[in-house]
Amino acid sequence: xxxxxxxxxxxxxxxxxxxxxxxxxxxxxxxxxxxxxxxxxxxxxxxxxxxxxxxxxxxxxxxxxxxxxxxxxxxxxxxxxxxxxxxxxxxxxxxxxxxxxxxxxxxxxxxxxxxxxxxxxxxxxxxxxxxxxxxxxxxxxxxxxxx
Numbered sequence: 001x002x003x004x005x006x007x008x009x010x011x012x013x014x015x016x017x018x019x020x021x022x023x024x025x026x027x028x029x030x031x032x033x034x035x036x037x038x039x040x041x042x043x044x045x046x047x048x049x050x051x052x053x054x055x056x057x058x059x060x061x062x063x064x065x066x067x068x069x070x071x072x073x074x075x076x077x078x079x080x081x082x083x084x085x086x087x088x089x090x091x092x093x094x095x096x097x098x099x100x101x102x103x104x105x106x107x108x109x110x111x112x113x114x115x116x117x118x119x120x121x122x123x124x125x126x127x128x129x130x131x132x133x134x135x136x137x138x139x140x141x142x143x144x145x146x147x
Contacts (some may be wrong), residue, residue: 021059021060021062023096023097023098024059024060024097024098024103025059025060025063025068025071025097026071026093026097027093027094027095027096027097027098027103027107028053028057028060028107028110029068029071029072029075030075030090030091030093030094030097031090031094031107031108031110031111031132032050032053032072032110032111032114033072033075033076033079033090034075034079034087034090034091034094034111034128034131034132035111035114035115035125035128035129035132036050036076036114036125037076037079037080038115038122038124038125038127038128039122039124039125042076043117043118045117045118045119046114046117046118048117049113049114049116049117050069050072050114051065051069053110053113053114054068057106057110075090078090087131091131091132091135094107094132094135094136095135095136098136101138104136104138105138105142107132107136108129108132108133108136108138111128111129111132112129115129
């Protein structure tokens with residue numbers, strides 16, 4: 001019986017972690033989609049880098065990667081339909097999901113990693129990263145000094 005109780009507690013703890021980190025997940029995915037789609041195309045290396053982010057960031061490991069990829073694809077489709085409205089909506093998701101300066105800088109570092117996945121950093125992707133940084137009130141000096 002004690003094993004059953006512990007199993008229930010563990011299940012509830014895992015469910016709470018997923019709920020508690022959901023907005024962070026959505027922020028990471030929204031920012032990643034904006035940067036990856038900045039040039040109008042999501043490259044294979046950018047998708048691979050996004051998958052690596054899901055595997056590396058401890059707070060994201062608790063989610064089903066297929067669910068995260070579906071959300072990413074949905075955000076990219078939103079940007080493809082109407083980039084201006086999609087960007088505005090995704091910036092709101094990003095801003096709403098990040099409370100601490102540490103989380104904001106982590107998401108911006110993820111954006112840089114995705115941008116560099118092709119081996120270069122296109123101006124459009126850099127502009128999107130700066131847009132996200134400005135929206136999050138993270139100064140350029142603060143952003144670049146964190147690397």
